[in-house]
Amino acid sequence: MQKKITQRGSGVTRRDFIATTSAAGVAATAFLGGKAPAFASNHKLHYLQWSSFIPDADAEIRRQVEEFSKAAGVEVTVEMINQNDMTPRITAAIESGEGADVMLLINNQPHLFANGLVDHGALMSELAGGDIYDWANGAVTVDGVARAVPLFNIGNAIVYRKDVFDELGLSAPNTWDEYLEVGRALKNNNLPVGQTLGHTFGDAPSFAYPLLWSFGGMEVDASGKVVVNSAETHQALAFAKEFWEAACDPGGLAWDDTSNNRAFLGQTIGATLNGASIYFVARRKFPDLADKLAHVNNPEGPGGRYHVIGPRSPAIMKYSEEQDAAADFIRFMFQDDNFSQFITVNSGYVQGLTPKWENHPVWDSDPALKIFSTNAKYGRSYGHAGPWNRASGEVAEKYIVVDMFARAVQGEDPKEIAAWGQKEMENVYGA
Amino acid sequence: MTTPQPVNAPSLWARFATSLEDQRVLGYVLMAPALLLIVIFIAYPFVLGVWMSLTDKIVGTPGTYIGLGNYERLFASDIFLTAAWNTVFFTTVATVFKAVLGMWLAVLLNRRFRFANITRASVLLPFIVPTVLSTLAWLWMFDATFSVFNWTLRWMWQMEISILGLVLKENWGFFRGPLWLGDPDLAMASVILVNVWRGLPFFAISFLAGLQTIPPDLYDAADIDGASGWKKFWHVTLPLIKPVAIVVIVFSIVVTFADFQLVYILTRGGPNNETHLLATLAYQLGMGSGNIGQGAAVALFMLPILAVVIIFQLWYLRREGVR
Amino acid sequence: MNAMVGETYVRRLVIFYIPLFMFVFVMLFPFAWMLITSIKPDAELYNPRISPFIVREPTLEHWESLFGTTLFIRWAINTLWVAIASTAVSLFAGVLAGYALSRLVFRGSTLFGIMIFVTYLVPPTLLFIPLTGVVTWMGLQDTTWSLIFTYPTFLVPFCTWLLMGYFQTIPKELEECARIDGATRLQAMSRIVIPLAVPGILSAGIFAFTLSWNEFLYALVFIHSPENKTIPVGVTSELIKGDVFFWGALMAGALFGSVPVAVVYSFFVEHYVSGMTGAVKG
CATH class of the missing domain: 3.40.190.10 (Periplasmic binding protein-like II)
Known part of the structure; x- marks a missing residue:
């Protein structure tokens, strides 16, 4: 395990540092789908999202956070609040340059808060590639730059x-x-x-x-x-x-x-x-x-x-000093096994945003839910x-x-x- | 300060202590903590807020100066005008009710009766508990489906106890009860009701304090003149309590005018902006849609209206003081 | 208007007991409703067909979920700490300023008086965005200190105003006697005037405590960690949620968020009234 990690601007970039990294990283790598974790143990991440109407969905996110935290050696605070209180929190965080590192945005909030969000282009092509639905892509793409990565839609x-x-x-x-x-x-x-x-x-x-x-x-x-x-x-x-x-x-x-x-x-x-x-x-x-x-x-x-x-899209804040860890956390949520589990516990409440999730077993698990998988077809x-x-x-x-x-x-x-x-x-x- | 000090001269501290005997120095020293807080946490943010209202600042950008552009845009919007009107209406009606009912309650509480202390303490409750929490209780009591009020009305209807009589019965083929927060007029009335409920104790206790300063012999004199209870109230109590009343009313107007929590919890301005106030609109624009410049302009718009109220108060108090 | 001799019982009932009872009933009903809601099982809460007044099978499940699954106790401690500390800060500033403005003659005192008055008027909805900048600049984001220093913005004006009135009711002669006996101005203030003003200070303090306990907007915006939240924000943002059947726990939160202030008040209500009396006399 490495001790003190570099502060920003300490000469060695974090990526370089990771290239020579330790055993802890290797263990985490297994969880992170072969990607080297870009942080060390004294890092803290704060993730803010709404509290879902599906209690089990919140429990699943907590599970993922805990697992990610263990695997990556990052201390993660997860906060789930009333959706109506999300906007003021995001605005205040961007205005003051302090707050959660990753926030779950809704609908076109990436457009609203574009100035406070990092460029997610690389992450977007890595995680969603060209497969993502156009409308979801539009929701996060501001002037040609992805400002978040769309994770799921709540159908109705x-x-x-x-x-x-x-x-x-x-x-x-x-x-x-x-x-x-x-x-x-x-x-x-x-x-x-x-x-x-x-x-x-x-x-x-x-x-x-x-x-x-x-x-x-x-x-x-x-x-x-x-x-x-x-x-x-x-x-x-x-x-x-x-x-x-x-x-x-x-x-x-x-x-x-x-x-x-x-x-x-x-x-x-x-x-x-x-x-x-x-x-x-x-x-x-x-x-x-x-x-x-x-x-x-x-x-x-x-x-x-x-x-x-309208998608729900996790986004990394510009002011965050843990952008690499944040990106890894988003990767972790996108990981097939995790996201699949997330869809399962939501029992039809959420849909994935690339075609491959249209055939998820959850849609056949209960005939009453089937209809939600077709939502995007009529979506505007x-x-x-x-x-x-x-x-x-x-x-x-x-x-x-x-x-x-x-x-x-x-x-x-x-x-x-x-x-x-x-x-x-x-x-x-x-x- | 730079001159070397003779050894046996009074210490710096002692000289400071002596200078405190001068009113002019002491005055500033005593004002310092309050001024420091005000300058850092009000004056500076205030100036910044005024500046923001003159820019097209959206969240995350510094914004550029656009003069009165925000105000022009606001005055072109019915939503803003509705909110401004609602705020004035809400403040006026709520304050009148609080003042009248508060006076009534104060007169009742000013009597001597058993359990007076516990009664006084318990009517204070609405004022002292956190507004959002008590407002949540009201939200639950106003709930369109599970309202306890509506259940009671439905029950009375079934029992054929018709207090409100025919008016209600007409529409009862399909009866959910009054839409406390859904009907445009009723929604404003409900918001006012909660505000009055919450603010009434402050009026009552302040008036009670005022009543207790009135010398009893004035009433004795009125008794000798054979004045009725109502007359005594009108000619003795009211004039004497007027200065207190003005202070309390103005304080309440300021707080009511800027009220945010009630509407934020109860309706968020709905239905159809009928309950939107300037404070909630400022929040919606600045926080909700990231238009910080416009939000600031709406919030700032409250100031001149309040200033008129305060100038009136200062003028009135000065006049009374001279008397 | 003291109880009049010869007033008949019926008259007393109509003009006094019945109105008073109505007032007390209306004032207290929402609290009763919080209690009833918080001890009712979900099956009864969400059945619109049965009488909501009767609790058939009282349950403590909502209380347990409030204390067991949320940080409610932590929020309560935070709120208490913030309320006490910001009240102390405001009283300190308010007592000194109130004394200076009511007793001392110095250049600009009228201006300062007006300035403090005017700060009343500035709507919090205008201040809170610029304030986030100040708070961050001071490194206070996400700490209870951010609230302790910002709450005085609305507490100091009120405390100063109230205490100015109170100080004016204390005869100047008392202070002058003390100074003739050799006390300095500061000593006269701290040993003569302030002790006499204790009821006024107490009522200003109670008032400030209440407002701090109440505050919502700044606490919502300045605090991000769940463990640093205050009761109003914690309860609204974390208890209104997912499981759509949150009313039981929410009302339990409202009830227990109200109790501590109610207890403080029940001890001080007489002082509060007499403190206000002093202030309004002035």
Whole structure:
């Protein structure tokens, strides 16, 4: 075991130092897939991520961290916090140049925080190569430079009560019009559709954006010009109002990301768009209920069928003094056995971002989960049909699209709403 | 200092101690710790904050000077205007309720009754416990599905106890109960309710302190004149408590105006920005979307409004002082 | 308005006991709700069809998970330490400044008074990003010291303001007598005025302690290690999570985060009122 490792700028670079390194390194090498570890024992790494809706996923990350820590001789602090508190922590860390070394970014945050992140180009081609889905690549590539490495996506689908559907003679909806009728019947049966249109980071945009897109509405066109004030948008908003009144739980306006999970498991709603977490918890805590669940993709509208996608991507901070160790930690998470295990414990909640994970055994382990593997096929990201950028993130952060629908369901005129959305979005995009 | 000291001259320390007898010196010495803290931790960051509001700084970049560009962009945004209006509305309504109810509670607590001390201590509780924690309890009580209030209302409905009568019954074919945080008007009302709940004890205890300074013989005099309880309150209590009230109200306005935690926990500005305040908007822009320049501009916008309030207070206190 | 002679029982009930009871009930209900929620098993918590007021099978599982699986005790110790230390710093600065501003005549005193007043107004949401820079520059990031030095930004103005009022109520003559007897100004301040101002200092201290115990924004931004967090931040960022059924443990956290301050207050409430009395007289 080596003693004092070099400080930065001590003459010998860390890489050189490693070339002549010790037994500990060799042991670790086995775990690190043949890659020499780039650090020694007095190094400390801080990894910050959200706390997952799947408790087992957090446990698996802790396991990986511990194993990595042992193998590599690096002391790793892992911190898991409420997703809503992630952004302020990242901002403060970048502004002050101190904080966690690796953070798990969401959606287009690599664009938002590009200035504080190292160039991940080499790591990206090493770990994801050319196989990675284009949209995931776009999420982390800012001006041609990768600012993070996309690890996984959280898919979503409409989870519904198969037993109630059967009882009422309903079948899984394929179009929005069918969903409207299904929802009407559900609401009459006191088990409405439950969706949130509140200010909450996950479920609200996951519901609002695809609804907009499937009627042909768009935030910006492919050139990046704001075009949200369109006849298609008006249609989507008008439909939303009808759908909300006929089919939805009015409480949704105040829900956060956990509310529909609780409402569904508390059996007060009959269908909701969500990740696999409802099924996951039901399987473990309410097995009777789990047997009555089924999933279906978002309905199709005149403009097609869509789901919101956005990767979760670990990123190394520019200020980090442990960039090599950080890179090795990310390699460790990407290692096939580790990532495969991560997918397994998530039971369908997460998908890999290269085609090879499409055939992971988890998708066949439970027929109810199969649908989540197809998510990326319909996936679009915030700011569709424009490219990934900072502005679309700001529009999402300001909940402009979500609020357009929130206003619609409260009975405001779709034309006025769309004009409002156009104005606010132009304010962000700089017209 | 550079001149050599004669051996038998008073030591430096002794000379320093003597100079402290001079008010002018002592004044500065005593002010030093407070000033040091203020300069390092308020004045410097404040100047920096003002500078940021004049730049297009986004997180991780130094930003370049753009003059009043941020303010122009803000005034072109309905979200900002909504938040500004909400903040004024929220502050005004909440302060009025706190002042009126606080006065009422203070008058009640000023009586002599058994368990007075424990009662006073217990009504203080909402003020002293961490805001985020008590607000989380309210969030849970307002929960759209599991609200205890709504359960009670539903139960009353089933039991056909109709306090609110027909208004509620109309929509009860599908009844979840009021959407405390989902209905735009109700959401603001709920946020105000929690703020009043939290701030009321501060008003009550401060007013109580004020009431206790009122000499009892003034009431005796009023009694002799045959004044009713209400009249005594209006003509004796209120005028005497006014200076205290002004100080407390202004302090509360400042704190309420910059309130962040309540909305951050309860609604994050939703639904449809109906509960967005300047503080939460500043946070959303600066922290959430990395637009630090714009966030700073929103936060700074609070200052002139508050300054008006404070100037009023200074003016009023001075006038009262002269009297 | 003391209890009036000849007031009938019914009248007393209507204008006094009933309103007072309503106030106390509303003020305390959320705490009762924290307690009830924290001892209810999940199966009852998340069943909207049964009465939420009755706890059928009380459980300590949420308490156990709070104390067993989170760093709650650590957070409590941190919060206590931060609150005590920042209160001490603020009182030290506030007592001296309050004394100087209320008793001494020196150039710029009015300006300083106004400046302290104005610092009140500066919204924390404006300061916290620049402050992260200051905190880092001083090497205090991710330490409780970062909070101990930044909390006085909102504590010192209040303490100074409150104590200025209090010092003014203490007759100048007492100090002058002491100085005639040969005491220096500092001695007169520390041996005569400050002891007399103890109730005021106590109430300013209690107030400062409460605000520090409460603070959320700075603690969220300046602290990154789980073991350095304070209760408000630890509870919100680490207990709202994954398992969507977090309300039991969360409410247990809220309850136990409230208890220590409540205990401190129950001892000091009378001093607090009398301290405020002194301050408002001034």
